[in-house]
Amino acid sequence: xxxxxxxxxxxxxxxxxxxxxxxxxxxxxxxxxxxxxxxxxxxxxxxxxxxxxxxxxxxxxxxxxxxxxxxxxxxxxxxxxxxxxxxxxxxxxxxxxxxxxxxxxxxxxxxxxxxxxxxxxxxxxxxxxxxxxxxxxxxxxxxxxxxxxxxxxxx
Amino acid sequence: xxxxxxxxxxxxxxxxxxxxxxxxxxxxxxxxxxxxxxxxxxxxxxxxxxxxxxxxxxxxxxxxxxxxxxxxxxxxxxxxxxxxxxxxxxxxxxxxxxxxxx
Numbered sequence: 001x002x003x004x005x006x007x008x009x010x011x012x013x014x015x016x017x018x019x020x021x022x023x024x025x026x027x028x029x030x031x032x033x034x035x036x037x038x039x040x041x042x043x044x045x046x047x048x049x050x051x052x053x054x055x056x057x058x059x060x061x062x063x064x065x066x067x068x069x070x071x072x073x074x075x076x077x078x079x080x081x082x083x084x085x086x087x088x089x090x091x092x093x094x095x096x097x098x099x100x101x102x103x104x105x106x107x108x109x110x111x112x113x114x115x116x117x118x119x120x121x122x123x124x125x126x127x128x129x130x131x132x133x134x135x136x137x138x139x140x141x142x143x144x145x146x147x148x149x150x151x152x153x154x155x
Numbered sequence: 156x157x158x159x160x161x162x163x164x165x166x167x168x169x170x171x172x173x174x175x176x177x178x179x180x181x182x183x184x185x186x187x188x189x190x191x192x193x194x195x196x197x198x199x200x201x202x203x204x205x206x207x208x209x210x211x212x213x214x215x216x217x218x219x220x221x222x223x224x225x226x227x228x229x230x231x232x233x234x235x236x237x238x239x240x241x242x243x244x245x246x247x248x249x250x251x252x253x254x255x256x257x
Binding site: 008017019 | 166168171172173174175176178179180181182183184186187190191192224241244245247248
C-alpha cells in the first residue's frame with residue numbers, strides 16, 4: 001500500500017517534510033541576539049590588537065571563531081537538523097526572511113564600517129553591539145512569525 | 156510524465172519524507188527524523204538502511220553508549236535522485252487535469 005500514493009498526496013508529504021528543518025525547531029532563546037551582538041563587538045574590538053600585538057590578535061580570532069563553532073554545535077544538537085540558506089527548497093515565507101536577513105547584514109556591516117571610519121573603533125564596537133542585537137532580535141521575531149504561518153498553512 | 160519516472164526507492168512516503176528533510180539540511184539526527192516523520196525506532200532504522208544501501212544517505216555516529224546520536228546527511232547521488240524524483244512528481248501534477256477544469 002505504501003507506494004500506491006496519489007501524486008497530490010505525495011506532493012503534500014514532500015512539502016511538509018521539506019519545511020520541517022526550517023519550522024520544526026524550538027524558538028531561539030532570548031540571549032542569542034545580545035550574545036551575537038557581543039561577539040561582533042568583540043570581533044571588531046580585537047582589531048585594536050592589530051598593530052600592537054599580532055599574537056593577541058590571532059589569539060582573539062581563534063577564541064572568537066571557536067566560540068561560533070561551539071554555538072553552532074550546540075544549536076544543531078538542540079535543533080536536530082541544520083538548514084543551510086541557499087540549499088534546498090525553503091518555504092516561500094522563510095525564503096523571504098532569509099532575503100531580508102541578507103540585506104540586514106549588509107546594512108549593519110555598512111553602518112558599522114561608517115561609524116568606525118568617522119568615530120573610531122570604540123564607538124564602532126558599541127554600534128555593532130546595538131545594531132546586531134537589535135537586528136537579530138527583529139529577525140528572530142519575524143522568522144518565528146513566518147514559521148508559524150508555514151506550520152499553519154501545512155497543518 | 157508517468158509513475159515510471161518516479162524513483163521507486165524514494166517513492167514510499169516514509170523515505171520520501173526523510174529524503175525531503177535531508178535535502179533541506181546539512182544533516183538531521185535520527186531523533187529529528189523520527190519526531191517529524193512519526194515512526195518507531197525500528198521502522199525508521201529500516202527505512203534509513205534502505206536509503207543507505209541505495210547510496211542516497213550517509214550515517215554518522217557521534218559518541219558511544221546511551222548518549223550517542225546518529226545523524227544522516229544526503230549524498231550527491233541522493234541529491235540527484237531526489238531532485239529528479241521531485242521534478243518528475245511536479246511535472247506529473249502539472250499534467251493532471253484540474254479538478255475544476257473543463
